[in-house]
Amino acid sequence: MATPTPPGAPVPDTEPVTDPADHRPGGALRERAEEHLRALAGDSARLREDQWTAIRALVEDRRRALVVQRTGWGKSAVYFVATALRRAEGAGPTVIVSPLLALMRNQIAAAERAGIRARTINSSNTTAWEATYAEVAQGRVDVLLVSPERLNNPEFRDRVLPELAAGAGLVVVDEAHCVSDWGHDFRPDYRRIRSLLHDLPDGVPVLATTATANERVTHDVAEQLQAGADRADTLVLRGSLERESLSLAVAELPDPTARLSWLAEHLPRIPGSGIVYTLTVSAAVETARFLTEQGMEVLPYTGQTDPEERKRAEDALLDNRVKALVATSALGMGFDKPDLGFVVHLGAPQSPISYYQQVGRAGRGVQRAEAVLLPGREDVQIWEYFAGLSFPPEETVRQTLQVLAEADGPLSVAHLETRVDLRRTRLEQMLKVLDVDGAVRRVRGGWTATGQPWTYDADRYAAVSAAREREQRAMLDYIAADTCRMEFLRRQLDDPEAVVCGRCDVCTGRYWPTEVDSGRRKAAADHLDRPGTPISPRRQWPTGMDTLGVRLSGKIPEELRAGEGRALGRLTDIGWGTELRRILAEDAPDAPVDERVLQGVVRVLAAWGWENRPVGVVAMPSATRPVLVADLAARIAELGRLAPLGSLSYRRGGPGARRHNSAMRLEQVYSELVADEALTARLAEIQDRTPGPVLLVDDQSDTGWSLTVGAALLRRAGAPEVLPLTLATSGG
Structure with a gap:
């Protein structure tokens, strides 16, 4: 394969520049919106038409809107500009529900560039919570970022959230596909957002954003956004998912030794810095160790990595002080590096949608970025392991509800483990779903049963499981595809504008070589x-x-x-x-x-x-x-x-x-x-x-x-x- 095209000059990392011809007059409000955008993204930035449509719906019409646009399109610009306009009208702060600390850090940095005062409430800054609450009460905070887990912390839910909801000027749900259990990254904590939306005062606008939602997820999220609303429709703005800089490829190698050898041989030849994704923590750690032994500047990044080490690793990649982070999906949503030059997968994710989201981290601010998938024969076994974490059978759920109902008081998860035969992580996930459904409630000291009627939706759980299996089959089809890879991914996301890209290995006929140097192969074999x-x-x-x-x-x-x-x-x-x-x-x-x-x-x-x-x-x-x-x-x-x-x-x-x-x-x-x-x-x-x-x-x-x-x-x-x-x- 020919040496990849060197990356071009980056564009502003908050909002890509659009052609000035796309800019159309929209009165005084639009002029003010454009001013705020320039403060955020530079003097040459102009609002896209869909950006302006969303901002006007939020600020003028106080509507609820869902924006489904590719990474780098400028979704954050919509809510930061809308925040500035709403605050100028005397509205309360914007509350953003955001899933990851990396995303929060990037959003705060972007807000500060535009003169927007942002604060965050998450598990890593508990000592600052009271001071943050005080600043909000004093009107000194424009944007408050909240992790979804906070929404059901008893103290936050009962003491802080009602005041925030009553005084919010705008509510934003970032990475909104997490709300839907049809989405590739469903998170039970996100389902609590429905309760937050239901309790909002009339006239508080709501914006949900995501880069990865097919039609089914889009419809589900749009429907959930209507909770408590006085009108029956959510404005849905959905754009093309084309990424003109991404060059997709698959390189099938016979075994783990060959894949590690391939990484050591080809990674240094790809321009820029990037991410090597693995399916498991141990694979990330071992791969990073091997590449380091081969003289490459890489760092591991997993959910088990110390938070301070994760922050240092993110900063090292942002500053191009390392060639790559070798990461699990813990490094995903919200990592904002426009000049990311490549994403290589050592093992295939479970779905094309998840894969598209991860490769979408690359190429936002460069002319060409490489996205190479190195599938493994063990991938399906790993998918089967994660599939074992699905919603438990009805008998187990009923037993849990009965145990909670018969208890003298709240039961901690540790005490529930002595009565319900589920691993802790799966037990916690089940409780979160039951909480969203109203069957249990988290209180000080643990969990209690509410006594509310609850139905085990076996048909829905089975349908979700079947959807997951279809996604896995589609991922195998992507690997074996003999047609355009980008078109395939876009069709999986129901992108109506999906067309042949002309850049991927299938379109060009230029495939990455699968032969590896014998010396590197021996080094990889010795390591493994x-x-x-x-x-x-x-x-x-x-x-x-x-x-x-x-x-x-x-x-x-x-x-x-x-x-x-x-x-x-x-x-x-x-x-x-x-x-x-x-x-x-x-x-x-x-x-x-x-x-x-x-x-x-x-x-x-x-x-x-x-x-x-x-x-x-x-x-x-x-x-x-x-x-x-x-x-x-x-x-x-x-x-x-x-x-x-x-x-x-x-x-x-x-x-x-x-x-x-x-x-x-x-x-x-x-x-x-x-x-x-x-x-x-x-x-x-x-x-x-x-x-x-x-x-x-x-x-x-x-x-x-x-x-x-x-x-x-x-x-x-x-x-x-x-x-x-x-x-x-x-x-x-």
């Missing part, structure tokens, strides 16, 4: 073949275990705690993960450990760096893979010349079907797992002869409670230290 990831020990028992008849609380005593363990790899790794997912799949046969995996475990042990060498090996009992676990423990003992001490055991044949959350899983294994007399005797004998740590071997670690309880049993039986060792650990 490095085994070993830490397993952090549990330090605290779950809350409310007495509810399950287990008298455990507070910190796990030091003398019973496991040491830091090791796993061969994470199930989500791009290296060992592929092999581990195959071995540990539900339908995989239970068989002795194969030689390649065993040698990987040996290398983990060799690189461990423990203070005291282990003296013995104990196997965990396994109901699903007894042959694999027993063989792994025996082979480790043989190769390491360690004492084979046998296995822990279950009282009654096993704990039964695996529970999903920490509290219930701990109750299962605590009541069943034992160190029998024979094991205890062998352990005492080896400790008398050669004191030292014991390896506790299992196939995988999920919640970590089996290993925690097993370690406590062995510590009670006399082991001075217990080091967990597994093939796999779950991870992001």
Whole structure:
């Protein structure tokens, strides 16, 4: 493939310049609007006709409007100009519901350039909330940005929100596709916006904006915007999604080694700086590490990255001090860098709509930007994992409502975990949906049932799930497409103006090469073949275990705690993960450990760096893979010349079907797992002869409670230290 065209000069990063011929007179209000736009985006900026239509609808007609326009079109200019005009009329501040801190930071910076005083309320600035409330009350704030999670914080919802809603001059819902559960990035917290809109006084205009909404999502959001409104229509302004600077391409490579090699070889040749997206946290971290080893200036960026580190990484990319951020979708909506030169995906997102949103970050202020997708065979497995986070079955939801209804007072999520078998993140998501539906309410101390009638909308949940499956099939069609890629994406978003772009690899016939340098491939293979990831020990028992008849609380005593363990790899790794997912799949046969995996475990042990060498090996009992676990423990003992001490055991044949959350899983294994007399005797004998740590071997670690309880049993039986060792650990 030829070297990509160098980027051109950037245009203003708040509002792209339009042709002066597009500017039409609109009276004194439009002249004032143009003045405010120039303050925001420069002397040459002019309002697009749809921008002016939206501003006039908000300021003159006090309407509710939905603007669906591509990234970089100038949606933020609409609400900042409307804010300036409304404030000049004596209206209250604009309240913007905004999903991400990165987006808030960019919006505040843009507002300040136009002389608009902006403040934010989010989880990272709690110490400033009271001062911000005071400034709002004194009329010294023009724009208040609020994260959607704040809308159901009990104190904010009950004390602050009513005053804000009553005094707002304009309400803005940014990234409004999040409101709709048909959207690719549905967020339950966003659904609470409907309640906010319902309670607004008459005449308060509302603007919703998004760059990624097909017809179904557009209709759903427009309908929700009407909550409490005195007129039955939302003004919908929808424009072309064409991005003339984006050059789309797909490069299909055979394996993770080839994809990493490709990145190391081609990324330095693409002009400018950009983003490398991965599907999982572990893939982002490992890819960033490899590219750094190859001499590239890159930084990882995930939802698990410390907030201050995320801010520093964003600033480094904005200032072009790094070639790329290697990121999960945590770096998405709202990241504003007009001269972003490329977006490369290491693995395909679940939908063309999500993909379009992410590649849309690039090329806003340059003549050409590269958007290259490197799909992986494991992508579908990762999609299936995330699909498992869908809305729970009706029986589970009804059980939750009954538990809350029968409780003496509010129940925290931690206490609910002892009664409802859902992982915490999925339980929290379910509660948020039930809150929006009016069935539960978040209060100080936790959650309560409202007693309001509630219907499990099975048809809707099934339809949403089916829509997700269609999106995944469409993403596979995009990868295999032999027609224009940009036209394909635009049609997925129901863009009526979708036409052949003439720029993508299919249109031009110029494809990225898939051959990789043998030296780089070896470096990538060596990197991915490095085994070993830490397993952090549990330090605290779950809350409310007495509810399950287990008298455990507070910190796990030091003398019973496991040491830091090791796993061969994470199930989500791009290296060992592929092999581990195959071995540990539900339908995989239970068989002795194969030689390649065993040698990987040996290398983990060799690189461990423990203070005291282990003296013995104990196997965990396994109901699903007894042959694999027993063989792994025996082979480790043989190769390491360690004492084979046998296995822990279950009282009654096993704990039964695996529970999903920490509290219930701990109750299962605590009541069943034992160190029998024979094991205890062998352990005492080896400790008398050669004191030292014991390896506790299992196939995988999920919640970590089996290993925690097993370690406590062995510590009670006399082991001075217990080091967990597994093939796999779950991870992001």
